[in-house]
Amino acid sequence: MAQQKSLTVNGKAVRITIDDPEMPLLYALRDNLALHGPRFGCGLGQCGACTVHVDGKAVRSCLTALSQLKPGQKIVTLEGLGTAQKPHPVQQAFIEEQAVQCGYCINGMIMESAAFLAGNKKPSDADIKAALKNNLCRCGTHARILRAVKRAAAAA
Ligand code: FES
Ligand code: FES
Numbered sequence: 338m339a340q341q342k343s344l345t346v347n348g349k350a351v352r353i354t355i356d357d358p359e360m361p362l363l364y365a366l367r368d369n370l371a372l373h374g375p376r377f378g379c380g381l382g383q384c385g386a387c388t389v390h391v392d393g394k395a396v397r398s399c400l401t402a403l404s405q406l407k408p409g410q411k412i413v414t415l416e417g418l419g420t421a422q423k424p425h426p427v428q429q430a431f432i433e434e435q436a437v438q439c440g441y442c443i444n445g446m447i448m449e450s451a452a453f454l455a456g457n458k459k460p461s462d463a464d465i466k467a468a469l470k471n472n473l474c475r476c477g478t479h480a481r482i483l484r485a486v487k488r489a490a491a492a493a
Contacts, residue, residue, distance in 0.1 A: 338356070339354050339355070339356055340354070340355060340356075340358070341353070341354060341355075342354075342355050342358070342365070342403050343408060344365070344403075344406065344412060345409060345410065345411050345412060346366070346370060346372070346412045346413075346414065346417070347372075347412070347413055347416060347417025348411075351370060353369040353370065354369075355369070355403060358402065358403050358404040359402045359403070359404055360402065360403050361380075361399050361400065361401060361402060361403075362398040362401040362403060362406065362412070363375055363377060363387045363399045363401075365403060366389065366398060366412075366414060372414045372415075372416050374416050374444045375387045375388065375389050375414055375444055375448075376441055376442075376444050376445070377399065378441065378442070378445075378473070379399070380399045381399070381400075382397045382399060382400040383471075384442070384445070384472070384473040385397065385442065385445035385446070385449060385471060385473060386441060386442055386444060386445045386473075387399040387444075387445065388444065388445040388448040388449050388472070389412055389414050389415075389448060390411075390412070390413040390414075390418075390448060390451070390452055391406070391410055391411070391412055392410055392411050393413075393452060393455065394452060395448055395449045395451075395452035395453070414448075415428075415444045415447060415448060418447070425447075425451060426454075426489045426492050426493055427447050427450050427451045427454065427485070427486070427489040428447060429489070429492070430485040430486070430488035430489035430492065431443065431446075431447060431482075431485045431489075433485070434481050434482075434484045434485040434488060435481065436478060436481035436482045436484065436485040437478065437481075438476035438477075438478050439476050441475070441476075442472060442473060442474040442475070442476075442478075446469065446472055446474070446482050449468065449469055449472050450465075450469065450486045450489065453465075453468040453469075453486075454489060454490055454493060457490075459490065460486075460487075460490055462483065462487070465483055465486045465487065465490075466483070469482070469486070
């Protein structure tokens, strides 16, 4: 039966109509709210393409059921991290390093990196690799991604 669900997304309170409270957050973001930064990759929590922030923590939205979200929890997607005019330092660094090939993984790489750098201002290469080890890139853009995250850390 259709029901309403309230969410706080990118600083705005929104209400969506859903049929199933167990629907993944990823579907609500993409299909109900037209936020296409988070991508459907594996749908199994294994690739990271769907990563968003919930209360500042990187989470896999494909595995996060709407029923798991408590009222007032702050959801941030790639669209809410920064803007074209004022990108987040991680977004800016990815642009400057041109750390993209097909781009499918990049939402996850940026969202995971932004959450990671918020808690580690001076990461080593090993720290960055460990933070991103569960984010998959089929294009092999890893060297550029590492440079971009280091650039973002240095800029912070
Ligand atoms: S789509 Fe969520 S981890 Fe792959
Ligand atoms: S840039 Fe294509 S999957 Fe990473």
